[in-house]
Amino acid sequence: MSDTARPMPRDDAALIEAAWLYYHDGLNQNEIAARLGISRASVVNYLAEARSRGWVRLHLDSDVFRGHRLARALCTAYGLADALVVPDAESSKGDTARVTQAAADWLPRLLAPGDRLGVSWGATVYQMANRVPQTPIPDLTVVQLLGSRPAAFGFAAEACTAVLAQRLSGDCINLHVPLILSSKGLRDALCAEPAVKRQLDALATCNKTVLACGTCDADAHVVQSGILDPAGMEAQRARGAVGVICGRLIDARGQAVECEVEERMIGVSLEQMKGKDMALLVAAGPRRAAPAAAALKGGFATHLVTGTALAETLLESAE
Known part of the structure; x- marks a missing residue:
C-alpha cells in the first residue's frame, strides 16, 4: 500500500x-x-x-453556568470551590443528560498534568464519562475506586474508569477484585495479596475524584446489584441512611452509616474520599436531592454540577 x-x-x-x-x-x-x-x-x-460521526463537536463554555446566581449561592452555602448549574429540561431523563453533558465538558478543565483521578461508580458517572470530549491530559492516571460487581446495567466500575482513561488519554488502574466477598477473612486475605495491595495503595494517592451520590430507595443501584437486599436497605434507611458513595452509606449529615456488608467490601473508604484538591459531584433529578445534600454536608465534594430545580432544593436543605 x-x-x-x-x-x-x-x-x-x-x-x-x-x-x-x-x-x-x-x-x-x-x-x-x-x-x-x-x-x-x-x-x-x-x-x-x-x-x-463525531467530526463536529459543539462546546458551550461552562463559565456561563458557573456565573448563575444559584451556582454562587451553592458555593456560599456549602463552602464549594465552584459550582455549575444548568437549566432544567422538560423531563428527568433530559435533566440527567444536560447535567452529565455539562460535567463532561467541565471535567477536563479541572484536571492538570500529573493528576491522579479517582472514579466512582454508577449510571450518572458512566453517562458523564461517555460524554467527555477527547482531551489528552499529560501524565494523568485514572483509578477505579471500588471493586467490581457483576451488573447488567452497563455501568460497571471498571467501565466508568476505562472510558474516562480513554477519553483523557490517561493510564488506567482498574481494581481487579470483587467488590463484595463472602467473608471478612477472605476479604482481608485478598487485600493482603501484593498485587491487590498495590492497587489499593493507589486509591490513597488520588488527589482528585469524580463521583455521584446514589439513593437509598428500594430500587437503588446497591439493591439492584445485590450489595444489599430490599429488607437490608429498608433497615439501613431506618437507621438514617439517605445516600451511597462508592457503595458506602451516609446519613443526612454526611456521616457514615456502617453496616455488616462493609466488612466484606473492597474499595475506597469514606475517609479516603475527603480532603481532595478537587472532587466533582454530579447530581441530577429530584430523587438525588437528599443524597447530594448529604454528600455536600459531609465534605465529599469541592465542585458541583446540577440542574436549577435541584440547586434550589439543595439551598433549602442547607438552611
Whole structure:
C-alpha cells in the first residue's frame, strides 16, 4: 500500500465541505446549498451526519453556568470551590443528560498534568464519562475506586474508569477484585495479596475524584446489584441512611452509616474520599436531592454540577 492517502468518497467530501462552510466560514444552509449545487435538505442531512460521526463537536463554555446566581449561592452555602448549574429540561431523563453533558465538558478543565483521578461508580458517572470530549491530559492516571460487581446495567466500575482513561488519554488502574466477598477473612486475605495491595495503595494517592451520590430507595443501584437486599436497605434507611458513595452509606449529615456488608467490601473508604484538591459531584433529578445534600454536608465534594430545580432544593436543605 502506498503512503498516499486514499481518496475520500465523493459524498464524504461534500459532507466535510458543508461542515467547513457552516462551522468555519459562517455560511447559512441556503448559501451552502447554492455553493455546492445541492438542496437545502441535503445540507441539513450533511451537517447532522457530521455531528453523528463525531467530526463536529459543539462546546458551550461552562463559565456561563458557573456565573448563575444559584451556582454562587451553592458555593456560599456549602463552602464549594465552584459550582455549575444548568437549566432544567422538560423531563428527568433530559435533566440527567444536560447535567452529565455539562460535567463532561467541565471535567477536563479541572484536571492538570500529573493528576491522579479517582472514579466512582454508577449510571450518572458512566453517562458523564461517555460524554467527555477527547482531551489528552499529560501524565494523568485514572483509578477505579471500588471493586467490581457483576451488573447488567452497563455501568460497571471498571467501565466508568476505562472510558474516562480513554477519553483523557490517561493510564488506567482498574481494581481487579470483587467488590463484595463472602467473608471478612477472605476479604482481608485478598487485600493482603501484593498485587491487590498495590492497587489499593493507589486509591490513597488520588488527589482528585469524580463521583455521584446514589439513593437509598428500594430500587437503588446497591439493591439492584445485590450489595444489599430490599429488607437490608429498608433497615439501613431506618437507621438514617439517605445516600451511597462508592457503595458506602451516609446519613443526612454526611456521616457514615456502617453496616455488616462493609466488612466484606473492597474499595475506597469514606475517609479516603475527603480532603481532595478537587472532587466533582454530579447530581441530577429530584430523587438525588437528599443524597447530594448529604454528600455536600459531609465534605465529599469541592465542585458541583446540577440542574436549577435541584440547586434550589439543595439551598433549602442547607438552611
